[in-house]
Amino acid sequence: MALNWKALAPHRPLDPGEPGYISPPSGYAERLARLLATGASTILVGGPVGVGKSTELARLAALLQGSRVACLVQLDRRENIRQLTPDQLLLRVAGKLVALAIGSLGLQVSPSLAAPLMKAGVLSEKFSSGVESGPISFTASPVALVRAAIGEISRRSTQGRIALLLDGLEKLPQSPQSYEVLASLGQFDDAVDIVAVVPWFVAFGVAEDSLPPGSRFIPLPAPAVDGPAGAAGQQFLFDILAGRLGLPSESFDPAAITGTLGGAERAPLVNAVTERRNLLLAAAKWSGGLPRTFLQLMADAAQYAQIRRGDEWPDERDLADAVADQKDSFRRMLLPGDSAALQRYDGTDGREMELDRKIRLLARGVLLERQLATGYLMDIHPLVRPLLGDGTGA
Amino acid sequence: MREPGVALAGALARDEGGLTIVTCPDLDLRDWLVKEVESLVPTGAAPFRTTSVAEALREPNRMALLIPSDEAEVVRDLDACRDQALDPPRTQPIVLFLLRHGDGHRTLATEAPSAWSWASGNDVDPEELAELDVDAERAAFTDEAGAPPEDWLVPWRAGQLPRSQENYTRAFWAMTLEQP
Structure with missing residues (x-):
């Protein structure tokens, strides 16, 4: 069977319940589920681009289904996030919540709730079958509509409690309008759990006044893939690759070649798999x-x-050559002063680094936060390290 | 050594529905590169030119050649709308043409981590890659293709060679090395 490399689709996160999910070594989604179960009500998710935030949020939605109405709202699939307003956010949440209630939970909702959402274009007419008959004339602000949706659906559902999982807000630019959007997270009822992917600037206290009190920022780390601690991270990446290519997870393990093969037949197979594994180790x-x-x-x-x-x-x-292509991308992204700053703060906790630069480099994964027993350390991405000169360059 | 034609063909083909960035040294060469990409892609890709991210996203089954009139705005829009390419899933990439050292690249570096990550490793600068030993590359081409670039291009342009991916790649490479 020919390998379908197009199936790797590096830019595509998994959707809730989609097969092929591989848990990262940090067990991130399970950790968030435990935090919610023990009382955390607003969790802010951060991390570098491409670390798997959207996939982990989708996994969390699947994990919460039994205990909560877990509503994943992929805002960036419907809205231009840099133009998003608080009202649009609230209406999108209300529309998705009602769509989930009708489409997945099989609930009926009141026409007075559904009609204004359909009129606002955030609830498809295809959900009309789940709308009770009766008077429909109702006008309300977005915040009133979302609260009405939360109240009605939590009352009608068997789970009772609602968890809103908001994806895409990490694309908010640093601006007053974005702070208003973040502040709208505080408009939901207290009986709702919120898990939202947010921009890196939130992690450093920017927009702190806009966020709901008690919010916890929990970054999703990139797993270690080097040194003695890297084995779990390597296997995590191998398993993702095998899953997307439709191969068994042991496909890259020479030790898994057993059975009735004689030495002469086995040796070339072991060599071929070992070569593939070495290539994957290098890529990892x-x-x-x-x-x-x-x-x-x-x-x-x-x-x-x-x-x-x-x-x-x-x-x-x-x-x-693929590595060279990636290095070119990183090189084009570096700005004057970055090389010197990266070299200066490599291996430190980064607290003295200029904030704007730190946020920009962390968001792109140029700098990776590594969690050690003693705290966090800044680690230059392996594709960037060879680009740095003597510290006086870029 | 990455050959410009191979790097460009690989970037166009890597991600079904992904984002490819073609970096152009100047606006005149941008027009030339747009035509080159149009001539290289399989007819099934149904390429079309647009200046708008919204238009590019509205056609998920066609290759959108995104030629910005305002590079910074287009990059910001791509950053903010990236995941709209997932639903419905695109089957053809968006190819964004940006000037080297222009506003688009600066915006990618300063404001648009999502768009940058989407295209990472898929942003080619064919002219930069082509800064190489032309004589040696022409000799290598002749050795591999059995004819110098100009001679090989004659039957290609007459439509006498199969439109295979290998030949598309070779055609781009031949055009890069072609001498008047």
């Missing part, structure tokens, strides 16, 4: 533990192999 280390970067490297290397030789599997040269 270059990725810094970011799943999207790992998949991009492998997809890019596979394209080189296909175009150059018609080969199904890339070799070292193909991966080297």
Whole structure:
């Protein structure tokens, strides 16, 4: 069977309940589920691009289904986030909540709630069958509508409590309008759990006054993929790749080749699998533990192999060129002063680094926060490290 | 060594429905590169030109050649709307043409981490890659293709060679090395 490298789709997160989910070594979604179960009510999710925030949020939605009405609102699939207003956010949440109640939970909702949401374009007419008959004339502000939706659906559902999982807000620019959007998270009823992916600037106290009291910012870390602590992270990336290619997870493990094969037949197979594993190990280390970067490297290397030789599997040269492509992307992203700053704060906790620069570099994964027993350390991404000169350059 | 044609062909083909950035040294060469990409893609990609992110997103099954009139705004819009390309899922990429050292690249670096990440490793600068030993590359082409670039391009342009991915890639490479 030919490998379908297009299936890697590095830019596509998994949807709730979609097969192929691999839990990261941090067990992030399970951790958030435990926090909600023990009383946390507003959790803010952060992390570098491509670390898997959207996939973890979708996983959390699946984990919460039994105990809550878990409503995943993928705002960035419907709205231009930089133009998002608080009212649009509230209406989108209300529309998605009602759609979930009718489409997935099989509940009926009142026409007075559904009609204004349909009129606002945030609830499709296809959900009309789940709307009770009766008077429909009702006009209300977005905040009143979302509260009405929360009240009605929590009362009619068997779970009772609602969890709103808001994806896409990490794309908010740093602006007064964005602070208003973040402040609208405090407009929901106290009986609602909120988990929202937010921009990095939130992690450093910017917009703190806008956020609901008691909010907790919990970053999703990129797993370690190097050194003795890196084995779990490597296997995590291998399993994602195997899953997207439709291969068994042991496909890259030479020790898994057993059975009745004799030594002469077994040796070439072991060699071939060992070569593939070594290539994947190299890609994993270059990725810094970011799943999207790992998949991009492998997809890019596979394209080189296909175009150059018609080969199904890339070799070292193909991966080297994919690495060079990624380095070019990182190089174009570095601004004057970045090299010196990166070298200066590498291996520190980064507290002295200029805030705007730190936020920009953390958001892109140029700097990765590594959690150690003693605290957090700034680690330069492996694709960036070779680009740095003597500290006086870029 | 990354050959410009291979790098560009790989970038166009890597992600079904992804984002490819083609970096252009100047506006005149941007027009040329747009035509080159149009001539390289399989007819099934049904490429079309647009200046608008919204228009590009409205056609998920066609390759959108996004030629901004305002690079910074287009990059900001791509950053904010990126996930609209997932629902419905695109089957063809968006190809964004940006000037080297222009406002688009600066905005990618300063304001648009999502768009940058989407295209990471898929942003090619064919002219920069083509700064190479032309004589050696022409000799390598001739050795591999059995004819110098100009001679190989004659049957290609006459439609006498199969429109395979290998030949599309070779055509781009030949055009890069072609001498008047």
